[in-house]
Amino acid sequence: MTPDLQCTNLTKQFGDSKAVDNVSFSVPAGSFFSILGPSGCGKTTIMRMIAGFLEPTSGDIEIKGKSVLNVPPNKRHVNMVFQHLALFPMMNIADNIGYGLRRAGMHKKDIGFKVDEALERIGLPGIGHRRVDELSGGQKQRVAIARCMVLEPDVLLLDEPLGALDLKLREHMKVELKNLQAAFDTTFVYITHDQSEALVMSDNIAVMNAGRFEQVGSAQDLYYRPDTAFVAGFVGDSNRWSGKVVKQDGGNALVQTTSGLTLRGATHGRTLSEGDTVDAFVRPEAIRIAHNADDLANFDNQISGTVTSILFNGAASRVMVRDTAGHGEVAVNLPQSGEFANLSKGAPIHIGWASDQANCFAAGAS
Amino acid sequence: MHREAKLGLVLLLTPLLLWLVLLIFIPHIDLFLVSMRERVGVGQYDLSFANYLTFFQEPLYLVTFLRTAVMSIFATILTLLIGFPVAYYIAKMAKGRTQSALFLLCLVPFWVSELVRTFGWMILLRETGIISNLLQSVGLASGPVEMLYNDAAIMVGLVYTSMLFMVVPLVTTLESLPDEVVEAGYDLGGNGLSVLREIIIPHAMPGIVSGSIVVFMLCLGNYLTPTMLGGKESLWFTELIYSQFIVRFNWELGAAFGFLLLILSSVIVWGMLRLTGQSLEKTMG
Numbered sequence: 055m056t057p058d059l060q061c062t063n064l065t066k067q068f069g070d071s072k073a074v075d076n077v078s079f080s081v082p083a084g085s086f087f088s089i090l091g092p093s094g095c096g097k098t099t100i101m102r103m104i105a106g107f108l109e110p111t112s113g114d115i116e117i118k119g120k121s122v123l124n125v126p127p128n129k130r131h132v133n134m135v136f137q138h139l140a141l142f143p144m145m146n147i148a149d150n151i152g153y154g155l156r157r158a159g160m161h162k163k164d165i166g167f168k169v170d171e172a173l174e175r176i177g178l179p180g181i182g183h184r185r186v187d188e189l190s191g192g193q194k195q196r197v198a199i200a201r202c203m204v205l206e207p208d209v210l211l212l213d214e215p216l217g218a219l220d221l222k223l224r225e226h227m228k229v230e231l232k233n234l235q236a237a238f239d240t241t242f243v244y245i246t247h248d249q250s251e252a253l254v255m256s257d258n259i260a261v262m263n264a265g266r267f268e269q270v271g272s273a274q275d276l277y278y279r280p281d282t283a284f285v286a287g288f289v290g291d292s293n294r295w296s297g298k299v300v301k302q303d304g305g306n307a308l309v310q311t312t313s314g315l316t317l318r319g320a321t322h323g324r325t326l327s328e329g330d331t332v333d334a335f336v337r338p339e340a341i342r343i344a345h346n347a348d349d350l351a352n353f354d355n356q357i358s359g360t361v362t363s364i365l366f367n368g369a370a371s372r373v374m375v376r377d378t379a380g381h382g383e384v385a386v387n388l389p390q391s392g393e394f395a396n397l398s399k400g401a402p403i404h405i406g407w408a409s410d411q412a413n414c415f416a417a418g419a420s
Numbered sequence: 421m422h423r424e425a426k427l428g429l430v431l432l433l434t435p436l437l438l439w440l441v442l443l444i445f446i447p448h449i450d451l452f453l454v455s456m457r458e459r460v461g462v463g464q465y466d467l468s469f470a471n472y473l474t475f476f477q478e479p480l481y482l483v484t485f486l487r488t489a490v491m492s493i494f495a496t497i498l499t500l501l502i503g504f505p506v507a508y509y510i511a512k513m514a515k516g517r518t519q520s521a522l523f524l525l526c527l528v529p530f531w532v533s534e535l536v537r538t539f540g541w542m543i544l545l546r547e548t549g550i551i552s553n554l555l556q557s558v559g560l561a562s563g564p565v566e567m568l569y570n571d572a573a574i575m576v577g578l579v580y581t582s583m584l585f586m587v588v589p590l591v592t593t594l595e596s597l598p599d600e601v602v603e604a605g606y607d608l609g610g611n612g613l614s615v616l617r618e619i620i621i622p623h624a625m626p627g628i629v630s631g632s633i634v635v636f637m638l639c640l641g642n643y644l645t646p647t648m649l650g651g652k653e654s655l656w657f658t659e660l661i662y663s664q665f666i667v668r669f670n671w672e673l674g675a676a677f678g679f680l681l682l683i684l685s686s687v688i689v690w691g692m693l694r695l696t697g698q699s700l701e702k703t704m705g
Binding site for chain 1: 598600601603604605606607608609610611614618619622623
C-alpha cells in the first residue's frame with residue numbers, strides 16, 4: 055500500500071544554513087506520526103514544506119503517491135492545525151468549520167449538515183452559532199481539528215497545537231487527540247518539542263536534531279533502545295556521564311568517568327574500543343535502591359553512598375545519591391511502595407543497575 | 421486619597437473640556453443661533469428659516485452642496501482603494517527596517533505645509549507646468565495643456581492629502597491580523613480573492629471605517645485644495661461658506677451653510693456605520 059505521505063531527501067536551505075538536511079520518511083495511512091525535537095531543529099520547516107507554504111530546496115514530497123511539489127497550499131489535500139489554532143475570529147464556529155467546504159463550492163444545505171456532523175463528532179453539538187472567543191482552550195482545539203477534518207484531508211498536520219494549553223488540559227487533550235485520530239481514521243503528522251506528547255500519542259516518532267532525523271521508531275524503541283546519544287539524552291531523563299573506555303569485551307564496556315566513577319555499560323552493537331571517549335546514560339528508573347548491599351548482588355554496577363537530597367514529586371520522586379568516595383551524584387527514582395518513605399538526607403544507601411541499562415555512545419555525536 | 425484622585429481627574433479633563441466647550445460647543449450653538457435669524461432692518465433681526473429657505477431655492481448652493489458630498493465620498497473610496505494595498509504591503513509583506521522606512525515615507529509629505537504641497541501639484545499640472553512641457557516635448561500635445569481647475573485635479577489633491585489618514589489606521593488593524601490566520605485561509609482551500617474577502621477585509625473593517633470617516637470629513641471640510649486646484653471651475657461647499665462670511669459679509673447665510681455641512685457629514689458618517697454594521701465604539705476602540 056502506498057504511504058499517505060512520503061518525503062524523500064527533503065532539504066531546505068536558508069542562506070548558508072540547512073534548516074532541513076536530507077530527511078526521508080514515510081507515514082503509512084491511518085497512523086499517527088510525530089516529529090520530536092528541540093526548538094529550532096527544523097521541524098516546523100518540514101511541516102510548512104508539506105503544507106506548501108515553503109518550497110523545498112531539493113527533494114520530493116509525495117501525498118498518496120503523487121508529488122505535490124508544484125501544487126499550491128490551497129490545492130493540496132493536506133490541512134494544518136496551527137500552533138495558535140488560527141480560528142477565524144470574524145466568523146462564528148459553524149462558519150469556521152464550513153469555510154473549507156464553502157471554498158470547495160459545496161451546496162449550502164450540505165455544508166450545514168456536514169458542520170453539524172463534525173460538531174457532533176468532536177462532542178460539541180449545538181455550538182455553531184457561538185463566537186470563537188466564547189470557547190475555552192480545549193473547545194477551540196477541537197474546533198480547529200474539526201475545521202480541517204470536514205475536508206477529509208489525506209494528511210492532517212498539527213504544529214504543536216497543545217503548546218498554549220495549561221498542564222491539566224494538555225494531559226487531557228493528549229488522550230482526546232489520539233481518540234479523534236482513531237475516530238476520523240486519518241493520518242496525523244504531529245510536531246512537538248514535548249516528548250511526553252509524542253510518546254503518548256504516536257505510532258511512530260522521529261527524533262530530530264539540527265535539521266536531521268536522529269532516529270525513527272516507536273516510543274518504546276526510542277525510550278529503551280536509543281540509537282544515538284542525542285536520543286538517549288532527549289527522550290526521557292537520564293544520568294549522564296562522560297568518560298573513557300578502559301576495557302571492552304563483547305557487548306560490554308568498562309568506563310572510567312571524568313568524575314572518577316567506574317561503571318559497566320553496554321554498547322548495544324555500537325563499535326567502541328579501548329581508549330575511546332564515550333557518553334554513558336542510565337535512566338533514574340533503571341536504578342535499584344536498597345538499604346542492604348546484599349539486595350543488589352545480581353547487579354554488576356553497585357554504589358554505596360549517602361542521600362544528598364530528596365526531590366519529592368509524588369510518583370516521580372527522586373533521591374540524589376553521592377557515592378562514598380565523592381565521585382558525583384546519581385539521580386535515582388524512589389519506589390513508592392513505602393519502604394523508603396522515611397528516608398532522610400544523609401542516610402546511608404546502596405544503589406545498583408544492570409550493565410545493559412547503561413547505554414554507551416561514542417562521544418562527540420552531541 | 422479618594423478626593424485627590426478626583427482632583428486629578430478634574431485637572432486632567434480640564435484642557436479637554438475647555439477645548440470642547442470653547443471651540444466646539446459654543447461656536448456651534450452660536451452658529452445655529454445666527455443661522456436662525458433674518459435681518460429685517462439695521463441692527464434688527466427676526467427669528468426665521470429664511471436662510472435655509474434660500475439654500476434650497478438657489479440651485480447653485482444645492483448643486484455645490486451635493487457635488488461636494490458626492491466628490492468627498494468618491495475621494496474617500498479612491499483613497500481606500502489606493503491606501504489598502506499600500507497598508508497591506510507595509511503591515512504584512514515588509515519586514516523590519518523596510519517596514520519602518522516605508523511608514524516614514526508616508527509621513528514625509530506631512531513635514532511641509534499643505535499649502536506648499538498643493539502648490540507642488542500646481543507646478544506639475546498648470547499650463548506652463550512640468551507635465552504639460554513634457555507632453556509637448558515628447559510630441560503628444562501640440563500646445564500647452566491645462567490640467568488644473570477641474571474635478572480631476574481636485575480629486576488628485578484630495579486623495580494625496582488624505583492618504584496618510586487612511587494608511588495609518590489600516591496598518592494598525594492589519595498588523596494585528598496574525599499571519600497564521602491568513603495561512604489557514606489558504607490552507608483550507610481559499611484563493612487570494614476569497615481570503616481577502618472573507619478574512620482580511622472583515623478583520624480590517626474597523627480600520628477601514630475609521631480611516632474612511634477621517635478622510636471623508638477631511639475632504640468635506642477641505643478648503644485649500646479645492647480652492648487652489650479647482651479654482652472657479654469647480655466649486656466646493658466650503659468656498660461658499662467662506663464667501664458668505666468674508667466676501668458677502670452675510671454671516672446669517674454662512675452660518676446656515678456651516679450648519680448644513682455639519683448635518684451632512686453626520687448623516688453620511690452615520691449611514692456609513694450602519695451600512696458596514698460597525699459601531700463608533702468598535703471603530704474607535
